[in-house]
Amino acid sequence: MTRSCCLLSGGMVLAVCLPGLGQTSNAPLVEDVFGRRLDAEHALVLVDWEGYLANPAMEIVIGPPEGAALPARAVLSAAEPRLYFNLPSQAGPHGPHKEIAIGEHGRRSVLVSIFPDRDGEDEVHELKLEWHDSTGVSWSLQLPIHVVDQDRSEGSGFPAMVDFSHDQTGFFEDDMRRRVVIQAMQDWMYFLDGTGLDPIAAGAEQTFIWNPDGFINGKHVANATEYTGFLLYVYGIQGVELRSGGEPSRAGGFQSVGGKQLPLRRSGGVEVETRGNYNELGWLVSLDDAEWWRATNLRDVPNDLYSIVHHEMGHALFSNAGYPLFRRAKERGVLEDERVAEYLGAAPRIDRSEHFPGTVDPASRRGAFGNEYHGEMPRGRWLITKADLLLAQAVGHRLRPTSAFAPLTIETDSLPAARKGEPYRVRLRASGGIPFYDWELASGQDTLPPGFQLDAYSGELHGVAGENGRFEFRVRVRDYNRQAAAQEKKFLLHVQE
Ligand SMILES: [Zn+2]
Secondary structure, three states: OOOOEEOEEOOEEOOOOOOOOOOOOOOOEEEOOOOOEOOOOOOEEEEEOOOOEOOOOEEEEEEOOOOOOOOEEEEEEEOOOOEEEOOOOEOOOOOOEEEEEEOOOOOEEEEEEEOOOOOOOOEEEEEEEEEEEOOOOEEEEEEEEEEEEOOOOOOOOOOEEEEOOOOOOOHHHOHHHHHHHHHHHHHHHHOEOOOOEOOEOOOOOEEEEEOOOOOOOEEEEEOOOOEOOEEEEEEEEOOOOOOOEEEEOOOOOEEEEOOEEEEEEOEEEEEEEOOOOOOOOOEEOOOOHHHHHHOOOOOOOOEEHHHHHHHHHHHHHOOOOOOHHHHHHHHHOEOOOHHHHHHHOOOOEOOOOOOOOOOEOOOOOEEOOOOOOOEOOOOOOOOEOHHHHHHHHHOOOOEOOOHHHOOOEEOOOOOOOEEOOOEEEEEOOEEOOOOOOEEEEOOOHHHOOOOEEEOOOOOEEEEEOOOOEEEEEEEEEEOOOOOOOOEEEEEEEEEEO
16 A cells, blocks of 8 residues: 655655655645544545535644655645535536645645535545645655445435426426426425424415516415425516525414424425526526536526525525514524524524524534525535524424434443453444544553553454453543544453453
8 A cells, every 4th residue: 555655856756765664654644633643544534414414524634744844735636526625625527626835834724525415325535635845845645535424215304295386487397497496305304304294284275476577476375285294386487686585485374293383384485586596697407416516606607406496495494584483583683592502602693684694504614504605615506504404493393313413322332252362353333423433442551451452543442362351441432523522431341261
């Protein structure tokens, strides 16, 4: 395994580069948040959370190879278009690219993340780091990236119906446009719990439908058939403002479970300006995850239908004064909720447009609902963030227990006995949190059987026990989320003949 290589400069080899000798120390340094070195054997771990959600941004620290002169220039790249770095950086069809000027301090932190996909497959990619020092010497490092994919095929979430029958513009005669809308709705509903909702009788729910000329006049319609869950009318408009919209029905009723009313609406609408979003450049109609970077949603490109429809659905589902808890928060100008404040560190502001200006999702570092043009990551297709889901919960939704909310847990309960003089190898298992773990012995190395080690990266307990006995020790694991508490567990290991 080659971890480093030295390039020729001016026809001379300027750094010693012997196979098998000093390779680790002679490569640029990459460390994780626990201060551990990442290299060919210890991959950078990224997570693709369950559901179509903005994934955590993982911080790494890069530093100079031994003997490199400062200042220097570092170039990070990867070949996978779904990977991205924090700004300033570029994302695109050939993967992300980031250049960093390294000053005298020599170390810089970088955020790495991956745009979600819809399969449950783990992935392996490669991060390339080139280091060019001020005397013209270069080093490079290829670091494996392991993506833990937590998508699951089961679980449908809150039931929903999308009704295109009030589209008078012809915009939704196109099958792909309808597919994008239905997918965006399923993506939201996957995270919401609709267990036990009472059915809504035919004709019982009233919803306002705007006329095709935009937000001027309209009419009320009633649901033609009985349904359970959320009924969303999606249709085209051509208004003077070139603006799309989304809202719950204030003329309708509230959801209930076993006759008990919830503060949740039963229907709503999403209106799509057919010519484009604040422009007349039309729409990018795509569900290709590898094309996420095309969807800048700025005025100089066709806007991304998924992004805008997803956003307007957010208004229809929770971010609107038609929801009583949202209305109260909007009147105060901030949304006060314990779980939201715990996650964000403060109560988020709400503005007149029913957006959350200034709110950046702490895990993904992307702008939260209504703040999508901000955050620390490259502009691209808008996604549901963990913050958005907690905001929806604060307005009255129940969240399904998806992986982004799973608490850190040590799964292993007991250890098989070891035999004196024989090799032992058992991997401790953890789950939950952001699953990039750091293991350590809370009770100290001398509580393990002599000759045993606990691998900090993998949780593997291994060694050859030299003496019989009962060994009691405590193991501690931390996940990538540094705000979360570490977990500890006591283990008993018997070593016998
Ligand atoms: Zn909005």
